[in-house]
Amino acid sequence: MKIFTPILALIFVVGLANAAFADDLVTEMPDCPKFDFDMYSGYLDVNANKSLHYVLVESLGDPANDPILMWFNGGPGCSSMLGFMQENGPCIIDDGENFVKENPFPWNEKANVLYLEAPAGVGYSFARNKEDMESNDLQSSHENLQALKQFYKKFPEYQENDLFISGESYAGIYVPNLAYRIHQHNTMSKINKRTPINLKGILVGNGATKWEYDTTPSYLEMAYNHQLMDTELHNTFVENGCEWYFRDVLPRKANEACEKAKKTFDENTKRINWYDIYRKVYDDGGINKERVGKTIIDGEERYYPRGYKMTDYTPWLEDIYGESAPILGDYVSDYLNRPDVRDAFHIKKEIHTYKACAGGDLTYHLQKEGSHWIYHILKSNGIRILKFSGDTDGAVPTYGSQLWIRDLGWDVVKDWHAWLVDDQVAGYQKEYDGLTFATVHGVGHMAPQWKRKEVTQLINDFIHGE
Structure with a gap:
């Protein structure tokens, strides 16, 4: 009997793990072609009062061995389902379109992509008490770590896979802070004999990092150099x-x-798209200023804001745009509030409606430290770093990113050079001792959406060391 006890115990543990995520399996995604991979959607409890929504899209390549690639959108307070539905998920909705289509260049080509909506109160994530709808950079990093630990409890088979953390915009704060929390966790794991997290690298696109340079300070210089x-x-x-x-x-x-x-x-510049100074401004011309959608949830009519204005995502622009603020993601909100979509993604009843950005539902306190200080710690612990930047972005301009990277004081390993896709210049790269910086040519803030093929290749090359 003693010989078989460990085997029985292992079977029991595997059975518990399977039961933990079996209810999260997404059997179909409405309006999306049937996919050849497994996808899961559910909740990760970070404490007794907060639950964060996740989506796991397993790799089209080798899911058992391909990395876990974690994704965050920014804000602070905007949903990572925006990335899932518009940028790098398996099925997408483009700006100004009202239908779902297959993404020809999804990030799960060679990675298991984990989308996390954070902090609580964003998207489908929720807090059970109103007083818990408050956060800051350090608190959100702690809760994101707790969510990641819960993810590994649900999916223990991924514990040994390489982990890369990615995101854009304000995720330039989220991503390094979570990496730092993991570093602390792994340091303590050596003492308390717990399982470390196999973090290998971070990837940040047009990410806020150092407030002396990012956003408006660099936008004014960028605007001057682009004749605005x-x-x-x-x-x-x-x-x-x-x-x-x-x-x-x-x-x-x-x-x-x-x-x-x-x-x-x-x-x-009030009719310039701050996210991409050469891109169309999407708005309704003042026809429907309320921009309210209606759905039926649990038998009751519910109303929600359709899409998000730039003033939701970047509130400091309100004085610039006023009522003419560009509006993105209209149909994304419509789609994610449909009852059949909510059912497919196992959305809890506590979520009355989906909002692309939390707005007044979340109080987020910014911290002046940013995330610049973390990069030295990551480098010293062998964490690989990719910073990519759409070069027509006004929100977090390439110019500012180059300034804070300069401040790191790291040696240049390979100087400024072009990188190609289909024999065309996709952007430029500069390799430092500890960081690769890559521009994405002719595109702005949402580079993974607006240059899908190029950015997906960049991501795949980085996480696989190709």
Whole structure:
């Protein structure tokens, strides 16, 4: 009997694991072609009051051995289902379209992609008490680590797979902070003999990192270099030492000349898509300012905001755009509020409606430290780093990313050079001792959506070391 006891115990544990995620299996995704891989959707409890929604899309290649690639959208307060539905998931909805179609370049080509909606109150994730709808950079990183631990409990077969953490925009804060939490966890694992997390690298696209440079400070320089202002206006900003920061996370100095110049600039650029200065502005021309959708949930009529204005995703733009703010993701919200879609993704009744961005439902406190300080720690622990940047983004411009990377003081291993897709320049790369920086040519903030083939190749090459 003693000989068979470990085997019986193993069977019992495997049985529990299978039971843990069997109810999360997505058997079909409405309006999406039948897929040749397994997909799961459910909840990961981070504490007694908060549950974060996840989607796992298993690899089309070798799911047993391919890496886990974790994805976060930004905000703070915007849903990672935006990435799933518009950027890198198996089926997608493009800007201005009202139908679902197959993604020819999904990120699960060679990876098991794990989407996590964080913090609680974002998308399908929820907190059971209103007072728990509050977070900051450190708290969210702690809860994201707890969610990852719960994921491995549900899917223990992935515990040994390489882990890469990715995201865009404000995920430039989320991703390194979670990596730092994992570093702390792994350090303690050596002491308490617990299983370490097999983190191998991070990937951040157009990610906020250092507030001295990111968002408005770099946008003004980027706008000048793309002829969105003349030399006289630019000189006014420079000569007066004008400063603006993301939601005033840092103290700033301004004067009357600065404010007047900024007002002029904002007026001249209010019909420019800040996420991609050459891209169409999607709005409704004021026809339906309410932009409210209606659905039936648990037998009751429920209303929700359709899509998200840039002022939801980047609230500091409200003074720039006013009611003409570009609106993206309309049909994404419609789709994710459909009862059949909610059923397919096993969405809990606590979620009345899906919102692309949490808005007033979540109070998020920014922290001035950003994430720049974490990069030295990651490098010293052998964590590989890819920073990619769509080069026509005004929200987190390439110019600012180059400035904070310069501040790291790392040696250049390979200087600025083109990288190609289909014999065309897809962007440029610069390799440092500890980090690869890559631009994505001719595209803005949502590079994984607007240059799918190029970015998917970039991601695959990085995580597989090709």
